[in-house]
Amino acid sequence: MLVALTRPVSPSLAACELTHLPRRPIDVQRAIVQHTAYEAALTALGVHVVRAAAAPELPDAVFIEDTAIVLDELAVLTRPGAPSRRAETPAVADALASFRPLLHLADPATLDGGDVLRLGRDLYVGQSSRSNAAAVAALRDQLTPHGYRIHATPFRHCLHLKSAVTAVGERRLLFNPAWVSADCFPGYEMIAVDPGEPAAANALLVAGSVVYPEHFPRTAERLLRTGAELMPVECSELAKAEGGVTCCCLLLESPRR
Numbered sequence: 001m002l003v004a005l006t007r008p009v010s011p012s013l014a015a016c017e018l019t020h021l022p023r024r025p026i027d028v029q030r031a032i033v034q035h036t037a038y039e040a041a042l043t044a045l046g047v048h049v050v051r052a053a054a055a056p057e058l059p060d061a062v063f064i065e066d067t068a069i070v071l072d073e074l075a076v077l078t079r080p081g082a083p084s085r086r087a088e089t090p091a092v093a094d095a096l097a098s099f100r101p102l103l104h105l106a107d108p109a110t111l112d113g114g115d116v117l118r119l120g121r122d123l124y125v126g127q128s129s130r131s132n133a134a135a136v137a138a139l140r141d142q143l144t145p146h147g148y149r150i151h152a153t154p155f156r157h158c159l160h161l162k163s164a165v166t167a168v169g170e171r172r173l174l175f176n177p178a179w180v181s182a183d184c185f186p187g188y189e190m191i192a193v194d195p196g197e198p199a200a201a202n203a204l205l206v207a208g209s210v211v212y213p214e215h216f217p218r219t220a221e222r223l224l225r226t227g228a229e230l231m232p233v234e235c236s237e238l239a240k241a242e243g244g245v246t247c248c249c250l251l252l253e254s255p256r257r
């Protein structure tokens with residue numbers, strides 16, 4: 001069965017890291033309601049949601065995607081690029097340990113899971129302010145023996161690679177052409193976001209449906225025209241913390257609950 005590991009919204013969310021967005025007031029209660037609805041949307045898609053331990057003192061803990069890369073046969077705990085986020089990983093390791101053998105990235109590697117787009121056995125790793133060349137080298141060392149190919153992938157103007165491109169179908173990607181080049185993904189059908197919605201490329205493909213923010217209606221229209229089945233979610237408060245729909249869970253197949 002498909003499991004989604006999530007982590008509660010921290011009451012200190014307003015002190016989150018911000019890179020490309022100005023700091024705006026965040027309604028934490030509303031963020032909690034939206035996050036609970038996101039978990040309910042996953043449940044409605046047949047996913048078993050497992051919550052990792054709350055970390056009220058860690059503002060960005062809800063963005064659990066950044067702390068690990070979960071693959072079929074193992075998981076890699078990251079070393080997040082923002083020092084304020086490094087204390088997030090031990091509890092995620094505890095939660096993942098019952099599902100996968102664990103590997104760890106070590107200094108000088110820094111990596112946010114939001115920079116890793118997994119497409120089958122290909123891992124596209126964004127080179128960002130959070131994720132460095134040492135992480136790419138470490139992933140190559142650790143994962144090539146397991147049959148994964150690592151592609152260092154340039155992008156610009158956004159926090160993570162998956163702010164610029166995500167999967168929305170079997171061989172179909174949603175992307176912002178101003179932030180990442182389609183040439184990085186030969187063999188894929190590329191759907192561009194609406195130019196008026198530059199941050200709209202972050203979508204979460206779950207069991208054939210696309211969990212997608214309500215606040216990008218024009219790009220949603222484009223997705224619907226491709227035949228995509230959308231599961232709309234409200235995530236405006238977490239978006240103010242520079243989060244999207246991929247970053248609030250780690251998805252994994254598990255033979256047991």
Ligand code: CIR
Nearest residue numbers: 016017063114241242243247
């Ligand atoms: C941060 O800057 O680290 C958080 N405020 C947002 C992280 C979002 N993560 C993601 O898109 N994978």
